[in-house]
Amino acid sequence: MSRTIRIGTRDSELALWQATTVQNALEKTGHKTELVPVKSTGDLNLDQPLYEMGITGIFTKTLDVAMIKGEVDIAVHSMKDVPTALPKGIVEGAVMKRANTKDILIHKGLDFLDSESGTIATGSLRRKAQWLHRHPGHKVVDLRGNVNTRMQKLEASDWNGAIFAAAGLERIDIKPHNFIDLDWMIPAPAQGAMLIVAMEEDNHCRKALAGLHHRNSGIEVHVERQFLRKLEGGCTAPIGALARIHKDELHFKGALFSLDGKQKIEVERSVSIDQIEDFGISCAEHILENGGKELMTHIKSILNN
Structure with a gap:
């Protein structure tokens, strides 16, 4: 009997739409699947601002635990909600073709x-x-x-x-x-992208998900999340980033803002697709070297009080 892939998802209408999209894609390639909806801490507590709850992973943690405990096999996330560092043993399985980023x-x-x-x-x-x-x-x-x-x-x-x-x-x-x-507003890193994660040791699911991966979307969000991770250092901050591939070139725009919006430190660069290995990091370093380091320290001091 072929294995049934249990798909973990939040139980909101949007999350279920995303999970069902993944389910349909997997079933088209001959895999048996089952949806397993769960509630996250971020969904249960609507009275407290996200940054006060320790926003990193607030919408993904419950599903991560379910995967590690073996209750689900894969999980579907809005990628902008996913921490840049995944829990030990969990890996990216596929980035679906990106939707509207605005x-x-x-x-x-x-x-x-x-x-x-x-x-x-x-x-x-x-x-x-x-x-x-x-x-x-x-x-x-x-x-x-x-x-x-x-x-x-x-x-x-x-x-x-x-x-x-x-x-x-x-x-x-x-x-x-x-x-x-809001064409002038820089989106969240990975906005519009769906990420499917799996356990690192689960070769069956990883192989099944590989066929769903969209190469260009994967490259774009990788650069954006590199930028975020280098800037963030584990702290929530007003950070926007957007990478777009056109032909053989990737164009990137990113910015760090003060909490009150008065200060903005921005970077805009393009690079050949074959030279993007640490491109997100170098863009973040430009921000840090031009006042971003001090601004991040100030943001952390406010949010941690």
């Missing part, structure tokens, strides 16, 4: 954009810092929950708008008409 603003009218006052909701330090960098007079309030919950909270509020990842809303077909693309 952040979007769901709004109740855009007149406030020309005003010095306005209220925007987001649970992301990165989005908050970039919004305040562009609109320093506005107020940014915390917004938590899965995408459906956040949409409902926005509708019931007196906020002018809220920021979402376009990919999540598009995947479950709830992207409304009242949105604008």
Whole structure:
């Protein structure tokens, strides 16, 4: 009897969509599968900002434990939620073809954009810092929950708008008409990408997942996560990064912001695809050498108090 691959996933609508997409892809290649939904700590606690909960791995830890205990065989994640250092024994199995990388603003009218006052909701330090960098007079309030919950909270509020990842809303077909693309906002590293992880020793699952890997998406997110890991040093910070491959060249844009958005340190570079080995690291070093080291120290001192 052929082995059934147990697919671990969060139980939100978006997470289940992602897991089902992986399930369908595996079954097309002849594998038997089963979905195993679980709740993460990040889903259960909606009252506390993510950075206060120790954001690194908050949405992935429960599934990591389930894999290590042998309760599931693989796990499907929004890659931007995955820590840059995976737990011992767990490896990347495949990066699926990347979706829309943009952040979007769901709004109740855009007149406030020309005003010095306005209220925007987001649970992301990165989005908050970039919004305040562009609109320093506005107020940014915390917004938590899965995408459906956040949409409902926005509708019931007196906020002018809220920021979402376009990919999540598009995947479950709830992207409304009242949105604008935030083309100026640098996305989270690996935004729009889905990662499937497996146990390092599980050759059966690793071989099954290898056929789902999208090469260019894998290269792009690898560079972005290199950049993040070098800057972060285990600390949450307002960091944006986007790598894009065009023909034989990779173009990269990344930035580190202060928590209040007043300070921005940016890098923008291109490199040949055959010279990207430590490219993300070198871009991060440029940030660190141009005030980023001091800014990261300041951010850590605020968040750790």
